[in-house]
Amino acid sequence: MKWYQHFRILLPSWKFFESIGHEPLLFYRLGPQGTAWVHASFSPKKFSWGQLIIHPDGNLYWFYISTLQTLTLQILDSQGSQGIPIKSKTTKSANIIQTTASFQILKHWILNHVKGQRKNAPGFQAIKNNNTLVQMKISVKEPDSKDVHDLFTSDWYSLS
Amino acid sequence: MNTPSVLSTMHLISQLISLAVLLQSIELFLITRSPSFDLIFNWQNLKSHYEHGPGHLPRWWNWLLTKSLSNKAYPVFLVLMGLCALFSFVLSYAPAFANSPLFLPILFLLCLLNTFRWLGSFNGGSDGMSLLILASLSLAQIFPGQARIFLGYLGVQSIWSYCIAGLVKLRNPEWRSGSALKEFLARHPSPSKAVNTASEWLQTNPTACKSMAWVLMGFETLFPVGLLLPNGILPTLSIAVLFHLGNFLFFGLNRFLFAWIASYPAIWWLCSILKSKLHFVLL
Secondary structure (H helix, E strand, O other): OOHHHHHHHHOOOOOOOOOOOOEEEEEEEEEOOOOOOEEOOOOOOOOOHHHHOOOHHHHHHHHHHHHHHHHHHHHHHHHOOOOOOEOOOOOHHHHHHHHOHHHHHHHHHHHHHHHHHOOOOHHHOOOOOOOOEEEEEEEEEOOOOOOEEEEEEEEEEEOO | OOOOOHHHHHHHHHHHHHHHHHHHHHHHHHHHOOOOHHHHOOHHHHHHHHHOOOOOOOHHHHHHHHHHHOOOHHHHHHHHHHHHHHHHHHHOOOOOOOOOOOHHHHHHHHHHHHHHOOOOOOOHHHHHHHHHHHHHHHHHHHOHHHHHHHHHHHHHHHHHHHHHHHHHHHOOHHHHHOHHHHHHHHHOOOOOHHHHHHHHHHHHOHHHHHHHHHHHHHHHHOHHHHHHOOOOHHHHHHHHHHHHHHHHHHHOOOHHHHHHHOOHHHHHHHHHHHHHHHHHHHO
């Protein structure tokens, strides 16, 4: 990418919601024992008319969605035409993906979310100390179907 | 119908876009107040997006980004952006400052810099429209002799934004069958109970969903036609406002409403001119 291509926002395409395509999904689980995968969704839970003026949560949610889409495209690019799921520590591309800015944002988003959940949510009672590990998985769901394909599984990350 | 003057059109757009950017700055500032902001959106991490690879940014631009967007500097940057928008709005009432190229060019540069804090854009289309308005208006203020060209460009882009969004949907069989709308509604549930009930009803009624999809595609595609109908500008723009309100209710997209409304005076001005020319030719 040439440096001036970072300014592509100045030439918007306006092709909003052009096609549905695959839906990227982000899951996480806790370790080291490896619990069941939990879908990470950050859609706002409360509605008010004031959100028409100021809506930080709603706009953060859309930023989360676009970051997840960017990361999914980066994973698909690194897979090439083979379409083989990338597992952590198995390939060079897994390491490259985990250094991207979009992965780092999502990783910290999830770690922060897990830390915030540990006191209240029933599924998080296992977390007793900061040695708990978290792993992430990116999958895609076919449009109009329940089929979900795994694309990428990250390394384990410590909560501390 | 009277054609509004170029100056009054520019004046109104500058007030509307200043208000829109002020709201955007407040929203982003509130986000930076979250205790986890520095961790999740750490500038050292985000900066790597621009530093590596063959297409890295020039050194001076990199320096500018770091000075304005680092974790410490960013809240101050947002306050400055908000104040600039506020001054631009307030001073537009002072005859000495109205339409003078003072705050809007600065606001354009600040908004452009801000997109780099969010890997290219924070809110896609609304960032694009805000920047387009700020760029067109700044140029119109800097080169008042060519103001008509820049206003016309803004009007055409704003009209095109609806029309092309409709045309690409029309081309897609998933949109024509209603399944695309159903999928979008299912993927992004609304936090409003009433809206969610309506959304679920649409998802379980294929005929209603397909009809709704065709209403949306019809409105977007025929947007320019509606504007050129006799006395068609106000009703068409009113429907467009309702369309953006619907996007807010169903998908929480509030920023689009204010960014697009700020471009409506340019549409009004452009269509008034086109209609008067068309009337003259027909006579």
